[in-house]
Amino acid sequence: MKNLVWTLLAGLLATPVNAEKITLNNCGFKVDIIHPPERVVSIGQGGTEILYSLGLGDKVVGTGVWFSDVLDKFKGINDKVERLADNEPSFESILNKKPQFVTSQYEWHIGQKGIIATREQFNELNIPTYILPTDCIGKDNTTEGDGTRTQLFSSKLIHKTVRELAQVFDISEKGEALVSELVARENKALETAKSLNLQDASAVFWYSSPEIKADPYVAGQKGAAGYIMKQLSLRNVINSDEEWPTVGWETIARANPSIIVIAKMQRRRFPADDFEKKLEFLGTDPVARQMEAVKKNRVIILDALDMDATIRTINALEAILTKLETFGLAQ
Numbered sequence: 001m002k003n004l005v006w007t008l009l010a011g012l013l014a015t016p017v018n019a020e021k022i023t024l025n026n027c028g029f030k031v032d033i034i035h036p037p038e039r040v041v042s043i044g045q046g047g048t049e050i051l052y053s054l055g056l057g058d059k060v061v062g063t064g065v066w067f068s069d070v071l072d073k074f075k076g077i078n079d080k081v082e083r084l085a086d087n088e089p090s091f092e093s094i095l096n097k098k099p100q101f102v103t104s105q106y107e108w109h110i111g112q113k114g115i116i117a118t119r120e121q122f123n124e125l126n127i128p129t130y131i132l133p134t135d136c137i138g139k140d141n142t143t144e145g146d147g148t149r150t151q152l153f154s155s156k157l158i159h160k161t162v163r164e165l166a167q168v169f170d171i172s173e174k175g176e177a178l179v180s181e182l183v184a185r186e187n188k189a190l191e192t193a194k195s196l197n198l199q200d201a202s203a204v205f206w207y208s209s210p211e212i213k214a215d216p217y218v219a220g221q222k223g224a225a226g227y228i229m230k231q232l233s234l235r236n237v238i239n240s241d242e243e244w245p246t247v248g249w250e251t252i253a254r255a256n257p258s259i260i261v262i263a264k265m266q267r268r269r270f271p272a273d274d275f276e277k278k279l280e281f282l283g284t285d286p287v288a289r290q291m292e293a294v295k296k297n298r299v300i301i302l303d304a305l306d307m308d309a310t311i312r313t314i315n316a317l318e319a320i321l322t323k324l325e326t327f328g329l330a331q
Contacts, residue, residue: 021033021034022167022168024130024164024167024168026130026131026133026164027107027111027131027133027135027136027137028136029119029129029131031128031129031130032128033101033128033168036168036169036170037059037099037100037101037128037168037169038059038100039059039061039097039098039099039100039101040056040059040060040061040099040100040101040102040103041060041061041062041063041064041084041089041094041097041099041101041102041103042060042062042063042064042102042103043063043064043065043088043089043094043102043103043104043105043106043109043110043116044064044065044103044104044105044106044109044132045063045065045066045067045068045070045105045305045310046105046132046134046305046308046309046310046311046312047103047104047105047132047161048060048063048070048078048081049070049071049074049305049310049311049312050132050161050162050165050310050311051103051165052070052071052074052077052078053074053162053178053311054162054165054166054169054171054174054175054178055171055174056165056169056171057074057077057078057080057081058077059169060081061081061082061097061098061099062081062082062083062084062089062093062094062097062099063078063081063082063083063084064083064084064085064086064087064088064089065085065086065087065088065089065105065106065109066083066086066266066267067265067266067267067303067304067305067308068264068265068266068267068303068304068305069266071312082097084097086266086267087267087269088109088115088116089116090116091116091117091121094116094117095125099127100127100128101127101128101129101130101168102122102127102128102129102130103129103130103131103132103165104116104129104130104131104132105131105132105134105135105310106131106132106135107131107135107136107141107147108141108147110122110129110131111131111136111141112142119131130164130165130168132161132309133157133160133161133164134153134157134158134161134224134309134310135147135309137151137157137160138150138151138152138153138157138222139151139243143242145242145243145244145245146242146243146244147242147243148220148241148242148243149220149221149222149223149226149241149242149243150222150241151222152221152222152226152227152230153222153223153224153226153227153309154227155182155186155227155313155314157309158182158309158310158311158313159179159182159183162175162178162179162182162311163175163176163179166178178311182311182314185314185318186231186314186317189231189314189317189318189321190231190317192321193231193232193233193317193321194233196233196321196324196325196329196330197330198232198233198234198324198329198330200235201233201234201235201258201259201324201329202234202235202236202237202255202256202257202258202259203229203234203235203236203237203257203258203259203260203261204218204219204236204237204238204252204255204257204260204261205218205219205225205228205229205236205261205262205263205307206218206260206261206262206263206272206278207219207244207263207304207307208263208265208269208270208272208273209270209271209272210270210272211270211271211272212271212272212277212278212281213281213285214246215246215247215248215249216246216247216249216252216272217244217245217246218238218244218245218246218247218252219236219238219244219307220236220238220240220241220242220243220244220245221236221238221239221240221241222241223243223244223309224307224308224309224310224313225261225307225308225316227313228307228313228316228317228320231317232317232320232321232324234258234259237252237255237256237257238252238255249285249287249288250287252288252291253287253288253290253291256291256292256293257291257292257293258292258293258298258327258329259293259298259299259300259323259324259327259329260282260291260293260294260298260299260300261299261300261301261302261307261320262275262278262279262282262299262300262301262302263275263278263302263303263304263307264301264302264303264304265303265304265305267304275301279299282294282299296327298327298329300319300320300323302316302319302320303315306319
């Protein structure tokens, strides 16, 4: 009897008396959080940097899926966090970290057809999972490639992500402070963009290519990069709702974009992940080098993650604005 009493008392002490369960509807999946997690595995640099921005670096015990160097202000924190893999970590390596919560930047990593594991597999082990809303709301991930946007991406999805993660960790005030900072920076950038009064300026965002001379992966109309172009009054020359469709250089050259934005990244999955190879191609390919943007050196190098749906989206707005002011496109 005494052992039974102690077992019951231990169970009561394990759960805070004032704990309030949080339930989130996340990408079609119900997520229950009994108490703020102490151990988190974050799959995807975008989600990891949001956790760092909220001051939660000490809760992150493992990460994976990295494209670029971490933001300078988080280097000290990030150096203390184990990187389980540069690309996709294995299910086993995640479980070995004994996580109480797992976040994923992309649905295809832990979604219905998750290449790492499904959410049900984590759920069977009582490990709540969270996919960033930036990758599922207004987006169909059942299509080939990186999915198709059914609605135009908005920075409000980033704000939703920040607020929900802050709620999970019971730091809502920090979440609101971060959202306010992002909103203020974006509003300032938009005011600057209006003052440029661009007239029919156009752009293409080149992420990578399976082979350097192959059809490139470029930004579609409704993703984060498409949103950036829209906010800056740049016409996207790519008419596709896919996140990153492949489009031939002949088609892009005929559209003759005013500027070309290329991704810089540490990842080396494809030859064109190397931005210097992109630059070399643009300057030597008989079709690409005929574009106005190449001839007039209107090429912008941007961190790959800045083109994606992350808190770095505002970095892209600010960086491109700085370049636009020097390109002679303002009226």
